[in-house]
Amino acid sequence: xxxxxxxxxxxxxxxxxxxxxxxxxxxxxxxxxxxxxxxxxxxxxxxxxxxxxxxxxxxxxxxxxxxxxxxxxxxxxxxxxxxxxxxxxxxxxxxxxxxxxxxxxxxxxxxxxxxxxxxxxxxxxxxxxxxxxxxxxxxxxxxxxxxxxxxxxxxxxxxxxxxxxxxxxxxxxxxxxxxxxxxxxxxxxxxxxxxxxxxxxxxxxxxxxxxxxxxxxxxxxxxxxxxxxxxxxxxxxxxxxxxxxxxxxxxxxxxxxxxxxxxxxxxxxxxxxxxxxxxxxxxxxxxxxxxxxxxxxxxxxxxxxxxxxxxxxxx
Amino acid sequence: xxxxxxxxxxxxxxxxxxxxxxxxxxxxxxxxxxxxxxxxxxxxxxxxxxxxxxxxxxxxxxxxxxxxxxxxxxxxxxxxxxxxxxxxxxxxxxxxxxxxxxxxxxxxxxxxxxxxxxxxxxxxxxxxxxxxxxxxxxxxxxxxxxxxxxxxxxxxxxxxxxxxxxxxxxxxxxxxxxxxxxxxxxxxxxxxxxxxxxxxxxxxxxxxxxxxxxxxxxxxxxxxxxxxxxxxxxxxxxxxxxxxxxxxxxxxxxxxxxxxxxxxxxxxxxxxxxxxxxxxxxxxxxxxxxxxxxxxxxxxxxxxxxxxxxxxxxxxxxxxxxxxxxxxxxxxxxxxxxxxxxxxxxxxxxxxxxxxxxxxxxxxxxxxxxxxxxxxxxxxxxxxxxxxxxxxxxxxxxxxxxxxxxxxxxxxxxxxxxxxxxxxxxxxxxxxxxxxxxxxxxxxxxxxxxxxxxxxxxxxxxxxxxxxxxxxxxxxxxxxxxxxxxxxxxxxxxxxxxxxxxxxxxxxxxxxxxxxxxxxxxxxxxxxxxxxxxxxxxxxxxxxxxxxxxxxxxxxxxxxxxxxxxxxxxxxxxxxxxxxxxxxxxxxxxxxxxxxxxxxxxxxxxxxxxxxxxxxxxxxxxxxxxxxxxxxxxxxxxxxxxxxxxxxxxxxxxxxxxxxxxxxxxxxxxxxxxxx
Numbered sequence: 007x008x009x010x011x012x013x014x015x016x017x018x019x020x021x022x023x024x025x026x027x028x029x030x031x032x033x034x035x036x037x038x039x040x041x042x043x044x045x046x047x048x049x050x051x052x053x054x055x056x057x058x059x060x061x062x063x064x065x066x067x068x069x070x071x072x073x074x075x076x077x078x079x080x081x082x083x084x085x086x087x088x089x090x091x092x093x094x095x096x097x098x099x100x101x102x103x104x105x106x107x108x109x110x111x112x113x114x115x116x117x118x119x120x121x122x123x124x125x126x127x128x129x130x131x132x133x134x135x136x137x138x139x140x141x142x143x144x145x146x147x148x149x150x151x152x153x154x155x156x157x158x159x160x161x162x163x164x165x166x167x168x169x170x171x172x173x174x175x176x177x178x179x180x181x182x183x184x185x186x187x188x189x190x191x192x193x194x195x196x197x198x199x200x201x202x203x204x205x206x207x208x209x210x211x212x213x214x215x216x217x218x219x220x221x222x223x224x225x226x227x228x229x230x231x232x233x234x235x236x237x238x239x240x241x242x243x244x245x246x247x248x249x250x251x252x253x254x255x256x257x258x259x260x261x262x263x264x265x266x267x268x269x270x271x272x273x274x275x276x277x278x279x280x281x282x283x284x285x286x287x288x289x290x291x292x293x294x295x296x297x298x299x300x301x302x303x304x305x306x307x308x309x310x311x312x313x314x315x316x317x318x319x320x321x
Numbered sequence: 322x323x324x325x326x327x328x329x330x331x332x333x334x335x336x337x338x339x340x341x342x343x344x345x346x347x348x349x350x351x352x353x354x355x356x357x358x359x360x361x362x363x364x365x366x367x368x369x370x371x372x373x374x375x376x377x378x379x380x381x382x383x384x385x386x387x388x389x390x391x392x393x394x395x396x397x398x399x400x401x402x403x404x405x406x407x408x409x410x411x412x413x414x415x416x417x418x419x420x421x422x423x424x425x426x427x428x429x430x431x432x433x434x435x436x437x438x439x440x441x442x443x444x445x446x447x448x449x450x451x452x453x454x455x456x457x458x459x460x461x462x463x464x465x466x467x468x469x470x471x472x473x474x475x476x477x478x479x480x481x482x483x484x485x486x487x488x489x490x491x492x493x494x495x496x497x498x499x500x501x502x503x504x505x506x507x508x509x510x511x512x513x514x515x516x517x518x519x520x521x522x523x524x525x526x527x528x529x530x531x532x533x534x535x536x537x538x539x540x541x542x543x544x545x546x547x548x549x550x551x552x553x554x555x556x557x558x559x560x561x562x563x564x565x566x567x568x569x570x571x572x573x574x575x576x577x578x579x580x581x582x583x584x585x586x587x588x589x590x591x592x593x594x595x596x597x598x599x600x601x602x603x604x605x606x607x608x609x610x611x612x613x614x615x616x617x618x619x620x621x622x623x624x625x626x627x628x629x630x631x632x633x634x635x636x637x638x639x640x641x642x643x644x645x646x647x648x649x650x651x652x653x654x655x656x657x658x659x660x661x662x663x664x665x666x667x668x669x670x671x672x673x674x675x676x677x678x679x680x681x682x683x684x685x686x687x688x689x690x691x692x693x694x695x696x697x698x699x700x701x702x703x704x705x706x707x708x709x710x711x712x713x714x715x716x717x718x719x720x721x722x723x724x725x726x727x728x729x730x731x732x733x734x735x736x737x738x739x740x741x742x743x744x745x746x747x748x749x750x751x752x753x754x755x756x757x758x759x760x761x762x763x764x765x766x767x768x769x770x771x772x773x774x775x776x777x778x779x780x781x782x783x784x785x786x787x788x789x790x791x792x793x794x795x796x797x798x799x800x801x802x803x804x805x806x807x808x809x810x811x812x813x814x815x816x817x818x819x820x821x822x823x824x825x826x827x828x829x830x831x832x833x834x835x836x837x838x839x840x841x842x843x844x845x846x847x848x849x850x851x852x853x854x855x856x857x858x859x860x861x862x863x864x865x866x867x868x869x870x871x872x873x874x875x876x877x878x879x880x881x882x883x884x885x886x887x888x889x890x891x892x893x894x895x896x897x898x899x900x901x902x903x904x905x906x907x908x909x910x911x912x913x914x915x916x917x918x919x920x921x922x923x924x925x926x927x928x929x930x931x932x933x934x935x936x937x938x939x940x941x942x943x944x945x946x947x948x949x950x951x952x953x954x955x956x957x958x959x960x961x962x963x964x965x966x967x968x969x970x971x972x973x974x975x976x977x978x979x980x981x982x983x984x985x986x987x988x989x990x991x992x993x994x995x996x997x
Binding site for chain 2: 039042045048049053057068069070073078079087089093094095105110111115151152156172181186190191196199201203205211215222228230232243251253266267269270272274277278282286297302320
């Protein structure tokens with residue numbers, strides 16, 4: 007045995023006997039990883055830790071070394087069990103009345119991982135079958151329920167069943183294809199999003215009718231023109247009724263691409279305490295509404311009254 | 322150095338020959354690798370092209386051609402390599418990993434950055450609630466039941482906490498892992514049933530032909546996670562049954578319980594199906610003529626015990642945590658049955674298949690062929706199993722019992738296809754296929770392998786080529802048809818706005834309206850709106866859209882006329898009592914029929930969805946809202962209007978005439994300034 011082989015063998019032995027503690031240490035390092043700024047680098051470090059270690063420790067705690075799933079099955083079970091532990095940890099926190107936060111989830115999972123690591127370590131120490139070439143396996147009787155394929159499989163040397171590098175290459179290839187496709191699609195020219203225009207009240211939020219004082223009032227609104235071209239609008243205000251009547255002199259103005267305008271409607275004093283509905287309307291002077299086939303119009307309305315005046319004449 | 326190698330070095334004649342052979346083998350290997358890489362690259366390029374065409378062109382079906390070209394280039398070389406006898410088992414596993422990853426590409430490209438499907442919005446909101454409140458079981462305004470099944474949301478939240486990714490990125494990462502694991506799980510399940518590595522890998526490929534595989538079970542929703550948990554629970558369950566006492570049976574049982582518990586807290590239907598599959602396996606393991614063998618009673622007890630534990634966990638969860646599960650699921654089954662009976666009696670009409678589908682006709686025709694091919698494969702599989710039994714290759718025992726259970730599960734697929742004709746049963750039928758195909762593939766896989774081997778034995782190359790081509794053609798048609806039967810084209814492809822489609826209703830205008838609403842009125846407002854507007858307001862907007870029903874017919878609000886009363890009279894009272902203060906109207910509902918055939922909910926009144934004189938039910942109704950006394954319009958954009966509901970209506974509303982003191986209208990003033 008060469009020196010290198012000896013070191014390797016010793017490392018292998020240490021790893022086989024102490025992997026649960028190493029895994030626990032790596033899981034604990036998640037606290038440090040979480041200090042990194044959020045992004046793909048942190049995700050590349052944190053996701054494998056979160057999605058492999060609790061599950062691996064579970065498998066270690068539950069199975070003896072001999073019957074533990076191996077290779078791809080081990081990784082799949084580890085991932086699923088890790089996700090399961092994340093769910094159970096959230097349920098436990100909820101049941102205990104603790105808020106589910108990054109810190110509480112971490113501590114809860116760390117406790118779970120620690121318990122599992124101890125259980126795995128105990129299993130390793132108590133159930134260690136011995137090492138070295140002279141420790142022979144007990145011959146197992148052949149299970150009559152095994153298919154021919156399984157019997158052949160059982161005789162295949164373990165070394166030829168593991169092909170971790172193939173799986174790693176496959177992951178790299180698959181992820182590269184997904185990433186490449188996504189990158190290409192993302193960098194293709196996409197159709198420009200369809201623009202829009204909106205009008206809305208601003209100022210303090212009022213439930214119900216808006217009170218106007220004896221000297222009149224002012225209502226604020228905004229016009230958002232999220233279009234790629236310049237449009238000319240006519241802005242008008244009216245008293246709603248049959249027939250409706252103009253409330254203020256209309257304005258015509260042009261709005262350039264992606265511009266927002268602030269507007270105000272000054273309301274004159276009201277003659278009585280009745281409620282009146284006013285409408286502010288914005289009309290695009292050269293734009294036809296594809297639905298109504300008329301000039302495109304946006305409007306908002308509000309009910310106003312003067313609370314200091316009499317309601318006697320109101321219908 | 323071994324003796325043989327030493328001899329080979331000494332022998333001058335053997336060296337050139339072996340090196341030539343090695344060189345040739347390497348060259349073939351290298352060329353195959355290059356061809357494979359070229360196919361995969363071309364495949365992903367074609368897929369990108371398909372989505373690009375779909376997004377940039379109107380009324381064009383070439384996106385379907387590009388899409389299938391891409392999928393075939395991506396998947397068929399993998400399937401071909403897996404089917405080869407000479408492919409090493411580790412290579413097959415690697416190919417299945419690639420298969421799992423590339424089969425996620427269609428969904429990843431469909432919406433890489435945010436939710437698009439109906440259920441995705443609801444699940445996004447559920448995860449957001451956990452992250453923002455730190456609590457589970459927060460009410461979900463889009464799909465109320467998902468609040469009681471927090472598995473996916475809790476796992477995503479943990480990943481968000483650890484990685485710093487946003488909800489969508491973390492969810493996508495999680496689902497990619499689960500999707501790949503699903504593919505490997507199907508192969509592992511087949512192997513645990515005693516099938517060889519090649520057959521098992523082919524079974525995993527065949528499972529990828531089911532209608533939910535490419536889109537439905539890749540969406541950010543609880544079933545996408547649960548299906549993988551179900552499969553791996555079954556793997557552990559089968560291992561537990563097939564292990565002997567003291568040889569890992571207890572460990573496998575613990576694993577089964579742990580994974581089934583995860584399924585229970587993740588998804589209701591998957592849990593029910595898991596219990597049924599486990600019960601089916603337990604029944605077959607209790608039948609002496611199938612299972613009698615060494616310690617078979619002990620095995621049956623193990624199977625029943627695990628089934629019972631899972632059923633008890635499910636029952637406890639349904640009873641204590643999610644009591645509304647039965648009322649949520651029962652209409653799918655009950656109404657499906659009754660509608661089917663009505664169709665059989667002639668008192669009802671069957672659902673029109675592909676009625677409003679945007680898929681090309683060749684896709685639709687392929688969908689009709691899927692059950693035919695599946696039946697052929699199932700019959701072939703059954704004949705093969707019979708031959709195995711006769712030849713003594715499948716003796717009585719656990720393996721025969723388990724294979725029988727999965728065969729029975731697969732056969733459930735055929736009666737379930739009838740439910741596709743019932744409007745309420747169609748959804749349930751489609752969802753069941755992801756499970757029944759597990760069994761169907763276990764049955765079909767050995768038959769496909771037998772066919773491949775039989776074709777390979779033909780003496781002439783051209784015969785072999787024809788047979789292989791035929792098999793691949795069947796594979797292609799099943800893949801096309803299965804996918805077409807799964808989700809509508811508007812779900813599969815991006816494209817311009819499509820009124821009344823779940824997946825293509827999102828516009829910058831709607832997002833801006835939702836953002837304006839949240840900024841002005843805050844989050845958590847109870848709102849009344851249609852299904853499609855509600856998806857954005859209820860998810861990204863964090864509002865609470867109403868859940869309409871026959872007893873709470875909010876659609877009547879859209880028919881409000883000035884001065885007229887609303888039917889039923891209790892509606893406004895209910896709205897006021899429940900604190901519904903805003904009505905959001907998409908004005909296109911007065912001009913267009915929704916693509917999905919519903920404005921609000923699937924079982925809304927028929928008069929809503931049947932145009933009268935070619936015009937929708939809301940035609941001419943919405944422009945009267947401005948004059949309704951108890952509605953005030955606070956916002957309008959090109960297509961959306963937001964009304965504040967001043968409830969309850971007061972007796973004295975606004976005056977029908979403008980104020981005219983001394984016969985003269987009071988004049989105000991308008992001012993506008995550009996916002997900098």
